């Protein structure tokens with residue numbers, strides 16, 4: 001849905017995550033789009049560099065950083081904060097599956113309180129970091145929260161972000177397997193998270 005909204009003239013910046021696995025290996029990336037794989041800490045800085053190169057080449061190519069919750073809320077937060085403060089003109093998407101999934105379900109700072117992961121076996125003690133609020137405190141051009149359980153809403157928010165100049169941030173709640181929750185329940189859990197008010201979709 002994201003690729004459909006973004007269109008063909010785009011470059012993606014992706015740190016280590018499940019998304020790296022989905023996209024596959026060069027030159028046969030499943031996204032069929034240019035993707036730059038970067039280190040965790042450098043996602044927003046790398047996007048800034050690609051954006052500067054595109055500006056220099058006078059190309060309107062859309063630069064999109066797309067990272068997980070660990071890559072955004074934890075390891076990539078400094079570079080993200082700096083890019084927003086510099087008013088870089090790219091879209092940053094964080095898909096929040098609420099854990100370090102690619103390495104086998106370990107807690108991140110966006111894992112909600114009480115959730116079971118492989119290193120919070122009695123349930124996480126600390127509360128979920130409110131990343132969209134942290135980003136909003138930087139006062140960027142656009143901040144949106146949405147859920148993978150409402151894909152058309154995500155699509156429309158991306159279309160809107162594309163029209164806006166400046167820094168755009170979209171946070172997608174993407175609940176998948178947790179210990180104790182079956183895969184087939186993921187979409188229902190996502191829907192109920194929004195409808196109960198546990199997760200914002202604004």
Ligand SMILES: Cc1ncc(C[n+]2csc(CCOP(=O)(O)OP(=O)(O)O)c2C)c(N)n1
Nearest residue numbers: 016017018068069070071099100101102103
């Ligand atoms: C500096 C560094 N530390 C640790 C890793 C190992 N690693 C690869 S993917 C990953 C989890 C990423 O979690 P998240 O950003 O939430 O994405 P998800 O896997 O959930 O899609 C980790 C810890 C790494 N690649 N680089």
Ligand SMILES: [Mg+2]
Nearest residue numbers: 068069099101
């Ligand atoms: Mg994750």
